[in-house]
Amino acid sequence: MREVLYVKNINLKLRIWRQRGPGTPGQFTNYETGPLSTDMSFLEMLDVLNERLTAQGEEPVAFDHDCREGICGMCGAVVNGKPHGPQPRTTLCQLHLRHFHNGDTLVIEPFRAEAFKPLKDLMVDRSTFDGIIQSGGYVSVNTGGAQDANAIPVSQRAAEQALDASECIGCGACVAACPNASAMLFVGAKVSHLALLPQGQPERNRRVINMIRKMDELGFGNCRNEKECERTCPKGVAIRNIARMNREFLRANFLSAEEF
């Protein structure tokens, strides 16, 4: 491979949250990046920093990441107060340095929420999301008994709206953005996805009640209509999914126990 001549370089100042482990206090540490290509992604910037820290005998910055295509939901940090950084509808891994200016200071810290326990540096434990899904975020069908896929028509509109909701990548940015650290966009997205489809109907009522109960139990807050979640969501999951969830919840609560 030929050595690349960078078209444009910038220097950035980084203030990164360093924390050894869950029980130990953390603090911000300052780093100068040196010249970086503006074609570089944000996570590649952290890679470059980590290579340098390693060579200097320091511990690299721990951060979660995997697909680097904006779909696995593993990455995420707060950059200058915004989860996943300043670009709308963009995960941290898809954020590129061309959106910053030479000399900018970037304050980088983990997603903070009562229900996301810190692990190390920028990594947090989001297993509470799995806990919410376990409480009912699925259709209870065993493998093998399904009828022909075309037996029940589903309107294109319902299918598209369900997909809008189920595009959620489970990254947790909505929780980090919410002043109440609420998971209602995450829960609302799953409740909506299944409530909109005929396959989700048999468990529609118990699903919404169980998921909301679990969400409360795990220490997530409630929605106060700040809409920060919608603004932050890298997949553009809309706040109307929370409204739909609230309707579903009200509806389910008006039903008698036999209807569950």
Add this chain to the structure above:
Amino acid sequence: MNLDARIPGGPLSEKWDRHRFELKLVNPANRRKFEIIVVGAGLAGASAAATLGELGYNVKCFCIQDSPRRGHSIAAQGGINAAKNYQNDGDSVYRLFFDTIKGGDFRAREANVYRLAQLSTAIIDQCVAQGVPFAREYGGLLANRSFGGAQVSRTFYARGQTGQQLLLGAYGALMRQVHLGKVTMYPRKEMMDLVTVDGRARGIVVRDMVTGKFESHAAHAVVLATGGYGNVYFLSTNAMASNVSATWRAHKRGAGFGNPCFVQIHPTCIPVHGTYQSKLTLMSESLRNDGRVWVPLHAGDKRTPSQLPDADRDYFLERKYPAFGNLVPRDVASRNAKEQCDAGKGVGETGLAVYLDFAEAIRRDGQETIRKKYGNLFDMYEKITGESPMTTPMMIYPAIHYTMGGLWVDYNLMSTVPGLFVLGEANFSDHGANRLGASALMQGLADGYFVIPNTIGGYLAQGGFGTVGTDHPEFREAMKSSSERIRQLLRIQGKRTVDDFHRELGLLMWDKCGMSRNETGLKEALAKIPEIRAEFWDNVLVPGDATDINQSLERANRVADYLEFSELMVMDALERRESCGGHFREESQTKDNEALRDDANFTHVSVWEYGGPGQSPVMHKEPLVFEECELCERCYT
């Protein structure tokens, strides 16, 4: 090494039925007495763990991500094939079977592929029942598209994120079993070793990636669904953590490795743009339906696309393959792009890219139509490169995408180690030398939802398992050797980082064992890899310690395995002195530079047996017998 594929007798279309009847069953009340370990939670692993839980087995499922919703299956864009024939356009189980065999260049096993085509329809039924929101027509029925050059529309899709939606379906089923107490989930745990007792797989050793602690887990059977090894090239479309370690460790414990040199190179990826680059991003191959591929006619012509008149451009695919034009299969398109770049006609800063130009399509169909078709892909491209394909041609280059090779399995998906089953991309079985588009999701789910739940019962019902606990000497030995290896990696404290070694290995593999291979280059790689490996174990610098989160250590552990595995890949490529599918040996080509198979000598699966530390591996052959299909040449001119 016993390579009996256990292909059932009888006509092709009746084999799976007959086999399910002949397999012994485990009584429902007895299933709770069996423990099964599933490693990996992508499509194959999640669907297997959920379904085995539904059947009543006790399942432990392990993954390296923080949640089982993140396996790399999630990144699959295009779709999933199924022989539903909903479009009434002539599709059938037999056609899907034949297309897959031919697409794989006649290097896959007929019985497995036929079963895959048969099961494809049930997968779609199951996913719809789970609430997977596939694309629909206005009338409410499922929509299909044609994909990857298929002549029928059999691909089901959910926008450009089919893999995500299918994985979320399997993940939901898995979470349900966790809730019901039939599956225990172990996220952020990485498999370090396979434990065999009396020749059977009886458990695994894992490392907790948060605490660094080693754990032993015993079971009656172990299922590996740990994906492919594309990251041996450092740069690929794989996720960063995708690795060969689980399958490689199983190989070292006796599992034969099938066709390791078979890798798929995808022609339409965003080119490498810098030495810091960490991964490559795929652009769906549907773009070639409207994009025209070209390079400047003269090497070294540095004018921008808008300054280059048509007369100074070479639309090389259209010129060389007038019948198929820009729609030639993945391997052909990839090799031709490389050929142009090697001749100095590549474009972009690195010279390692060709143009994919939509100007003519935009002139013909209008901006709106093209944007509607490809808008999300154009946005993704613009996000990464900062350029809009609406105004300037896209630049693309081939990248490593999928690995057809993997652990050898029989018809039951059992490896050469009894009790060790291998599913999805991790096994070698269904795609031969080249995988067709939209077939990976199909195979992962067929293996997990429908094959393993049947075949594992047949194995377990044979009985004869003694009580084996994690205090067994074999577990203690595996724990000891795994933790010693981790300590060793930390002790070296050399001068070069893990990524530095990985990048060096990746470049070597890409140059010598990538898109096109020849004997000289392969022999050079074979000489070079042990040198890199030796330096790695002498000079790698792994910071931090072993008792908390240490991502450098995780990577070092995986790269150490790549440094062993890559040698096997090269040996396999050297041994297979023919071209087939994605494996192009320069010595074996037609006068028009197309791949030339050698059916007389290479109609077999190459299965490699581990020879022991410092010893050469031993190659065995599973002959491929074609009873149904006639071997013919793939021709696209």
